[in-house]
Amino acid sequence: MPKYWNPCTFLPRRLQIVASLTGFVLFCIIFLGTSSSDQYDPYLKDVPYGPKIQSGAHQAIDAAHQAVEHIPSLPKNVPAAPGWLNPFKAPAHSPPPEQANSTNGEASWYSDWKWLSPFSSSVTLDEERSVLPPEKNRPPIYTYFDISDHKKDDKRQAAEKELLEIWRRAWWAKGFKPVVLGQPEANNNPQYRTLMGMELEKEMEFELQRWLAWQSMGTGILCNWLAVPMEAYDDPLLSFLRRGEYPNLMRYGGLDNGLFVGGKDAIDGVVKAALSNPDIQKKKSIFDAVPSKSFTTDKNHDGIAFYSASNIKSKYSKVQKKLETDDTRVEGLVDLARLINSHLHTTWQNTFSSGIAVLKPLPQHTSTLIAPAIDLARNLTQCSLSPEPSSCPPNLYSCTPCVASSDMRISTPPIFRNTSSVFTIATVPHPYTVLALTHSTPTLDLRFVRRKTDRDTWILAATKELLGTGLSSFSRLVSLKDVVASDFSAPRTLWLTAEEIAQPTLSEEQVQELDWNLGFTIPRTPTPNGRSETPVPGPERRPPPPKQDFEGPEPSEKELEQEQAILTASRFALQGKSPDGKGRSWGKAPEGPDVKAVTAGVEAWNLADTETWKFVRAYGARKAMERAKWEEDEEEFLGKGVIGRWVDKVI
Ligand SMILES: *[C@@H]1O[C@H](CO)[C@@H](O)[C@H](O)[C@H]1NC(C)=O
Ligand SMILES: *[C@@H]1O[C@H](CO)[C@@H](O)[C@H](O)[C@H]1NC(C)=O
């Protein structure tokens, strides 16, 4: 019997049946298949036949398989989506060009407006390359940090660095590109010489250096590094800033000199007016030195918290006390960092007032699978360490401080709910993992897969409520992708692939990545002892894991162990390795099934689940890559700049 089926060669009898059956089913697809458009949602009208044909082709294969006993498994050299059976295959066009920095590990992607088509391969002509939404343009936000005459004090430097890191993380999470400027950028400005020749008040000199550094960058946002976004992602002020167009030079009521926004001409105008003011020596702030009409003032906003000297003095007396004396100043800075981080965390918790949903479709078999997500959710619902636990951020008159009796709920619904006050953590398993777990076996056999397993069970289960039960798995893909990556959903959800995250808790590296996603440091270390003077919620107050949300007995220890073993085996399988991680096949090598062929077969059987998994993987990989690239660029500014005087001036 030939290994690969080829209709042009002599066919053994059994295969002739296959060929004629396939021909018949194809005929049906061509003449009947395209007429039923009823189950297609309007999203799909631009991509008329692709998915349906693929599904039709699959039925053809199934029918053939069911009719004949010893058919060889899917020919190994055939790609997962059987283009070889697709009569409507578009005239060959070449795949879109590879974009710069568009691979990370196994994942590769193509950023394009056509990202909402069900199958990426219809655009990229490549099963492994997912189409993602175009990357959002991140407008730069500048802060000025002067480290020139830093007294070599490591502790103080570490505390300052932490504060800067908080500033960068918070703005990054809200869609900006934070850039720390320093003395070199100010020096770069031709006007710097003029400034040097003047005898100014210390405050004024510092303020003008900031402006010169900003001016040398052209245009954008100038922000004090103790001013952080303290509202939901879609807060109106933050949305305005993200647009990146600043027609007027703006200042903001209540933020003092914490935030300016403006175009090049306006910035030039202010610097010029200030430098040419004959009374500049006596002035202490930029507002005194330039005509008041230079700025437009926006009074109605509450998206940004500025931990200015006056705010700290009036609102956070414990921190203020420490900052006042030289001996405790460093401690005060450490406390200030904790205060800001805890406010960022609390604001996030308040935004998601209905709690955290850890998605758990197929609940009977996925307890281990979602364990890292539960662990993360518990840490997120915990309270962050804070010197003043019951305080609110300076921009919010009221908030619900995170106190010991935290109300933030963790649930484990089997279905995705599109609710804006819920933060969803979804762990997407590869279809190989789904099948292995639901059938409690670490090794899969393709014949078994095709005869005994349902397809795309994960996506069908996860979107049951969102889209009802009638739709095919393919038509669900568009909505699912929307839920992963749309402007509305991205800040409200976190999508992880089950095989990539570490078990039973995320690795430190993965948690760090999430810190940048969420904009604050996720609590993850037990509270140090001996700080009993501050009523800090301790690790004993870490919320318990949520109760089981589905009916039926809780999985036993033994079942959980088995799930863990299967998950490990499945992770190996995706790397093309046998369950012990050693060979390339299981059973009696070399006759045993080749692992790669089995995973490819499983992917072909579960096109929608595979597409989802790859999409989520690529989306996460691109996010990580985007940040890595920015960190690289940032090196140019950070550290090269010159730490120190600012504390006296800013605080
Ligand atoms: C991104 O691509 C550019 C040029 O293609 C390359 O120089 C740079 O190293 C890449 N960055 C990363 C993080 O791979
Ligand atoms: C989720 O809800 C938002 C706002 O209500 C809506 O804009 C969005 O289209 C919904 N997403 C899906 C996939 O239904």
Ligand SMILES: *[C@@H]1O[C@H](CO)[C@@H](O)[C@H](O)[C@H]1NC(C)=O
């Ligand atoms: C959650 O916190 C615990 C300590 O309380 C830590 O061991 C674990 O790594 C943390 N997990 C995440 C995902 O932050």
